[in-house]
Amino acid sequence: MQDFEFHRAQTISEAVHLIAEDEGALLLAGGQTLLPTMKQGLATPSALVALRDLPELTAITARGDGRLEIGAMACHADVAASTIVRQRLPGLAALAGKIADRHVRNRGTLGGSIANCDPAADYPAALLALNAVIATNEREIAAGDFFIGLFTTALERQEIVTSVHFPTVARFAYGKFSNPASRYAIVGTAVAKTADEVRVAVTGAGADGVFRWTEAEARLSECFGPRAINGIEPDAAMLNSDIHASAEYRASLIRVMTARTIASILAAE
Amino acid sequence: MIPLSLTVNGKKVSLEVEARTLLVDLIRSHLRLTGTHIGCDTSQCGACVVHLNGRSVKSCSVLAVACDGDEITTIEALAGLNGELHPMQQAFADCHGLQCGYCTPGMVMTAISIAKEREHLDPSELREELHGNLCRCTGYQNIVKAIVAGAEAMKQG
Known part of the structure; x- marks a missing residue:
């Protein structure tokens, strides 16, 4: 793997600033796709900006408006085990519990999965069927407008997924x-x-x-x-x-x- | 080079590594803990599984620099001071849960994390949980037997 600069962003605005000033920089969420891709030489970022120090991105909350909000850095294992998700949207907890294998689920994240937009990933189907809304540091995007194509989303270069809002659908x-x-x-x-x-x-x-x-x-x-x-x-x-x-x-x-x-x-x- | 401090098998470690250093390379090459194996290096096989803050991860798919401040447990931490095996290791030995032994460190670390998470181990669920760990010689029958026995022994521990 080629070497790169490494940053641990302490705030979302710091992360935005770091990817803005270096065109070759990429965000690092759980890294379960990005690191294998880098090892194969298929991605060669000049810098990685890690989002793991932002605890506000991992919360799973039942909102007053009946929606379920899951932070972008919530890992698949936490979504699968979350009491709130299991009660409000058990089908989503079940989906998260079947992604990849247990080790990947302990590391891989919701935000990383949808931002990567692998055509065979599980979460995009759930977001689209549930008409979920993707919240970023700049705006809210309906799932129908978010997934554009293979590994392609509506995200702008300096946009970071912060959470996903799911309607509670029995x-x-x-x-x-x-x-x-x-x-x-x-x-x-x-x-x-x-x-x-x-x-x-x-x-x-x-x-x-x-x-x-x-x-x-x-x-x-x-x-x-x-x-x-x-x-x-x-x-x-x-x-x-x-x-x-x-x-x-x-x-x-x-x-x-x-x-x-x-x-x-x-x-x- | 990036400074890094973490706790490995209960000991504080401080060192400097390149950003691209994988956790498995830190463990094997820098710390000389070679019980953790690299089987595939493409995130498939699980031979490199360690516990990161108590959860099983593939150490070939985690950057060392992303673990600053974290706690790592490897296979070397399991046996007692006089070499007495951890109940899960003993169960693998008793049940013939290994042949060549290459996948075994990852299997044992995975088995312990499953046993700690679950009150009861159903063999079909257990097979599902083992999807991230490949064995290419013993087959899985005896590994599943070993994990069920090892989990039981851990409870009685």
Whole structure:
């Protein structure tokens, strides 16, 4: 690994200042993707600005407006074990408890995961299905506007994710068909049903990253059950093919995993 | 070079390292604690698992300079002064939970962190929890047996 400068920011504004003055600087959250990427020489930052000394970024709080606010530096293990998350959004706690492996979950963070925006990461599907809002040091961004493409978000260069606000949705679950080695999603489906709408978000499969499966949403709004999506699949042309699964197989998996996710929501009632 | 102070196996350590130094390299090369192994160096295998502030992490995926002020526990801290094995180490020996032994330090450190977190160990849950640790010779049957036995012995400890 190439050497770099290392800073531990003591405030968010210090972190912003440090990445502003050095174009090659990157933020370091849990580092569970960034460090392996740097070891492979695929990222060569001139400096890393660590966010771990900012305790205000790790809080998990139930807000007065009914939303659940999770700090960007909350690690996956803390989200999975949080009493507040387990009570208010148990599907999200379950998702966090199935990311990667226990060692990665002790280090990897919510903010790091969504800012990295890996097309096979789990959290983006949950944020999109739940219509979550991403808070940064500058503004609030709806999940639908945040995830732009492969490893691409709406974040500006000097913008830092501070927390994510999740609406408390009783009927929410995430289902993952994992790669057995990496635990990344070959297909992951998040389903949220509110009084007004049903949202289905898919990760691991889209050629442009996480996406909403609107055809399924329309059917499920009429009738919420696994059979409502019998016979439909997303167009394989918009899905990716790789060594693990063809686009056609992913299309089929999306239908199957969405149906299973819906069944798990109904079974929990 | 960046100054760094941390506690390793109960001892305060102060030294200077390059920013790019991984925690596993600090442990093995700077502190000469070579019980922690590097199996893959790509964050897959878990041979390098240590406890960082009481939680299991892959030390090949953590920067040493990010651990300033932290507490690290490695496999060397487990056995007693006279060489008596930790109950989890003893269980691995008794249950034939190792063959070549390369993955064992990471397996044992992982096993202890799982045992401390859970009141009861269900073997299927345990297999799920072992996803971050690869063994390429013994297979997992005896490792799972060893962890169940070791966790029980730790409780009685």
